[in-house]
Amino acid sequence: MRMSSSVFVLDNGGWTAKVGLSTDSPITVPNSIMKAKSERRRPFIGNQIEECRDVSGLYFMLPLQKGYLINWDVQKTVWDYIFSKECCPINLSHTSLIITEPPFNFPSVQEAMAEIFFEEYEISSLLRINPSTLSCYNYRHKNPTSKCCIIVDIGYSFSHIIPFVNDMKIKAGIRRIDVGGKLLTNHLKEILSYRQLHVMDETYVVNQVKEDSCFVSQNFYNDMETAKLKIEDNTIVKDYVLPDFTTIRRGYLTDAGTTLDQQVLRMNNERFSIPEILFHPSDVGIRQMGIPEAIMDCLKACEEETWPHLLSNIVLIGGSSKFPGLQNRVLNEVRSLAPIDYTIKVHLPEDPITYSWEGGKLLSKDPGYSNLIVKREEYEEEGHALCYDKFDI
Amino acid sequence: MAGRESGRIKDSIQKRILDDDSRKRRQKKALDALEQDNFHEDPHADLVMSKKVPKFQEDNKNSTRKRKTRSAEYFKLRFRKNFIQLVEEDLNYNSSSPNYTTAQVPQSCYPERHFCTVCGFPSTYTCIPCGARYCSVKCLGTHLDTRCLKWTA
Ligand SMILES: [Zn+2]
Ligand SMILES: [Zn+2]
Numbered sequence: 001m002r003m004s005s006s007v008f009v010l011d012n013g014g015w016t017a018k019v020g021l022s023t024d025s026p027i028t029v030p031n032s033i034m035k036a037k038s039e040r041r042r043p044f045i046g047n048q049i050e051e052c053r054d055v056s057g058l059y060f061m062l063p064l065q066k067g068y069l070i071n072w073d074v075q076k077t078v079w080d081y082i083f084s085k086e087c088c089p090i091n092l093s094h095t096s097l098i099i100t101e102p103p104f105n106f107p108s109v110q111e112a113m114a115e116i117f118f119e120e121y122e123i124s125s126l127l128r129i130n131p132s133t134l135s136c137y138n139y140r141h142k143n144p145t146s147k148c149c150i151i152v153d154i155g156y157s158f159s160h161i162i163p164f165v166n167d168m169k170i171k172a173g174i175r176r177i178d179v180g181g182k183l184l185t186n187h188l189k190e191i192l193s194y195r196q197l198h199v200m201d202e203t204y205v206v207n208q209v210k211e212d213s214c215f216v217s218q219n220f221y222n223d224m225e226t227a228k229l230k231i232e233d234n235t236i237v238k239d240y241v242l243p244d245f246t247t248i249r250r251g252y253l254t255d256a257g258t259t260l261d262q263q264v265l266r267m268n269n270e271r272f273s274i275p276e277i278l279f280h281p282s283d284v285g286i287r288q289m290g291i292p293e294a295i296m297d298c299l300k301a302c303e304e305e306t307w308p309h310l311l312s313n314i315v316l317i318g319g320s321s322k323f324p325g326l327q328n329r330v331l332n333e334v335r336s337l338a339p340i341d342y343t344i345k346v347h348l349p350e351d352p353i354t355y356s357w358e359g360g361k362l363l364s365k366d367p368g369y370s371n372l373i374v375k376r377e378e379y380e381e382e383g384h385a386l387c388y389d390k391f392d393i
Numbered sequence: 394m395a396g397r398e399s400g401r402i403k404d405s406i407q408k409r410i411l412d413d414d415s416r417k418r419r420q421k422k423a424l425d426a427l428e429q430d431n432f433h434e435d436p437h438a439d440l441v442m443s444k445k446v447p448k449f450q451e452d453n454k455n456s457t458r459k460r461k462t463r464s465a466e467y468f469k470l471r472f473r474k475n476f477i478q479l480v481e482e483d484l485n486y487n488s489s490s491p492n493y494t495t496a497q498v499p500q501s502c503y504p505e506r507h508f509c510t511v512c513g514f515p516s517t518y519t520c521i522p523c524g525a526r527y528c529s530v531k532c533l534g535t536h537l538d539t540r541c542l543k544w545t546a
Contacts, residue, residue, distance in 0.1 A: 037436045059437075060430050065476050073469035080465075104493040106479040107486070112472040120463060161498075171491040175498045186427045191513060194539075200432040224515055269513045282505045284427065285420055289498040297498060 007096045007369075009360035010082070011131055014064040015156035015181060015319065017046075018357040019082050021090065022364040026357040029082060033061040033074055034204075045081040054245040058204040067102045067157030067180075069109050076116065083121065096125040096373055098360045103130055103160055103174050110391075111384050118379045125373040128391045131356035132162040133169060135317050137366075138359030139347070140167060148309035150295060152330070154278065154320040156181040159291060161298045165306050173301035175294045179281050181320045185210050187284055188274050196265055205251065209240050209265065210274060213253050216325035217272040218332070227269040231256050236271060239264040275323045279333070292333035311338055314346045321352045411523045411542065419523075511535045 009026070011018040017031040029046040036044065038054035049055065063075030081087055097117060101110065110128065117123050132151040139149050153160045158180045163173040185207045192209075193200050217223040227236045237256045242263045243249055256266065277283050279290035289297060295314065299307050311334065316327060327348040335344045349355040363369060374390050411419075426432075474482070483492050509516040509528035516526040520533065523541050527533045 035435060035437045040437060040440065043437065057433065057436065059433065059435050062430050066428070068476060068479065070474075070476055070479075071469070072472045073465035076465040076468045104483070104491070104496055106483050106493070108472070108474055108479065108482065112468075116468065160496075174491065174496050176493075176496045177498050183427045186429065189432075190426065195512070203431070221515070228514065273508070273513055280501070280503075280506060282501060282503075283508065285424060287500045289501045293501055293503075294498045 006090065006094065007098060007361075007364035008088070008090055008092075009098045009357050009364065010079075011100045011134070011354075011357045011360065012064075012069075013100075013131075013156060013319075014062065014067050016353070017078070017082065018354050019088055020357070021088070022361045026354045026361075027088065028353065029078070029087065031063060031075075031078055033077055035059040035061070046078055046087065048081070048086070055204050056245065057201045060203060064157060066178075067155065068106065069101075069113070072112065072116075076120075079116075079121075092121045092123050095123055096127070096364070097121075097123045098127045098129060098134075098364065100131040100134065100356060100360075101128055102157075103132070103162065103176070107388075110387065114374075114379065114384060114387050118376050123376065125375045126379070126387075127369075127373045128387065129360075129372075130162070130169070131317070132160065132164075134356040134359030134363060135315060136164045136167065136169075136359070137363050138349075138355055139313070139315050141359075141362050143313070146309070146313045148306050149313035149315055150298065150310050152291060152295065152314060152316050152321070154180065154291070154316065154318040154326075156319065159278065159294075159318070159320070161291070161294050163298055163302050163306075163310055165302065165310075170302050173298045175289075175298045177278075177281060177288050177291065177294055178286060179277055179288075180318075181207075181210075183284075184214075184274050184277060184320065187277065188214075188270060191270060192265060197263075199265075205243060208250060209267075211322075212251065213238065213240055213267045213271050214274050214323055215272055216275045216279075216323045216329045218325055218329060220272070220276060223272055224269060234268070237266065237268045238271070240267050275320075275326065278320065278326075279329065292330055292337060295330075295334055296337045307339075308342045312343045312345045314344070315355075316346065316348045317352045317355045319353050321348060409522055416524050510540070 007022040009020060009022055013031060015031065017029045018026045019029055020026045030049060034044045034049050035058070036052050036055060037057040039052055044052050061071070061074045063069055063071045063078060065071070069075055083090060083092060099113065113128065114126065117126055132153055135151050136149055140146065148165045151162045151164065153162065159177040161175040163170045185203060188210050189199050189202065189206045192206065199206050223236060226234060231237060238253045239256045239259055240253055241248065241251050241259055242265060243251045244262070253267070279292065281288045281290060299310060302310060314330070314334065316330065327346050331344060331346040338344060372390065374387055378386055480493055484494055507516050507526045508514065509532050510525045511527060511532035514528050516528040518527050520527060520536060520541060525536060525540065527536050
């Protein structure tokens, strides 16, 4: 009998956690506690929200702020749910845990994490690692000849550009753009509320409006001209039928002006000006580079001889990389910025949300896995110092 | 800055034109709003008061040496640094190597683009009193009626 053969991978994102044993497929769990107006008897933790019939006016309690773990009481509650019978019943004391943390995570957050997992959940061993490192592992596993890659993680709280050379993260090259899915949803809420209908309290629904309606333009000013045309000639304008939570549980996009008795949002230039903020943060007053420019800026911190390898292995991960057209736009813009003789390739995994989790699953089967982890006995003897050495980020 | 005599003239201009500081405050308020988790009050706020507080005090008393599970509230008290404290701490201890603060991308080399604050289409005009962008007489009218100097940050 092999006691500590099971490895649990917990990719702890700002909007969702991706969780599961390395022998299974990942489950996506909202990383939050949600409170509904329609159900005052209890809050909903993680996927319990599926039991909530009417999610209008949903109120969110989130463990992460700006991508970093701040609200520990909320996080503990969500983790308790994840490890419970309701979600993933596992014997933690016989489990090795891979947990993700953002780049440049703060030491006191790291210490708190180790304390909770070793002392409270009493796991048998721990590996604390960046999602991008797991994605790099996944990518290298599938592309063994690629010696370098740039992981572009477009998440909920922010976007990161992270270069890897021979599997080593180049810390000096890491770039953070303070634009992610949360900001995009909030901006969409703001403009819809001003122009059409008060939806400031509808984060949950407007996030779905964004996911179902938005795309990345390939020719921004052309699309703006198209969006100015009358409905008959306008190929962009659509109506979004809002959910009513009796017959419609999730809204959907439909041809403009064809709906009679349902409440709709008219989606026109909103469809592409929202994801555009990833390319031009200054559109909303954030004086930072967009993704393609940040990729080029990240290269400056890497040896010039690695540039062609890095540029031909750009990998997009994270929920906000799923906007239709995003991959092609990144490709075209990096192409126009980079030296002409370099090959540019931008890879979008089939599921960019679980790509890091899958990397963790693969890593747990690596013969070198046992050298990466800190065991509970070791933690009890050597404490945080050992974690710093082993999980050097 | 300017002497006393120009102060009065400035005062009268200020009635019609939003000063730089107010514009900056408005902009900061708009950016902060983009980070917010919720725009409405906790719908269960009144329930939390009646249920959670007594429970929390009980947990506190019981948490002596041999505990099996600690309450979520314990961790809230145990680790209670906010984001700004964490960033400052990091800058103090870790200023020589790449860190959270240094990782932020620099400013873009490209010029800013401007969009009508009413309809979202590209704009060429600036509202003189408040500096907002607009694209047409129609949108300017809406802007003056709804936003402009209607509220101050
Ligand atoms: Zn306009
Ligand atoms: Zn104005």
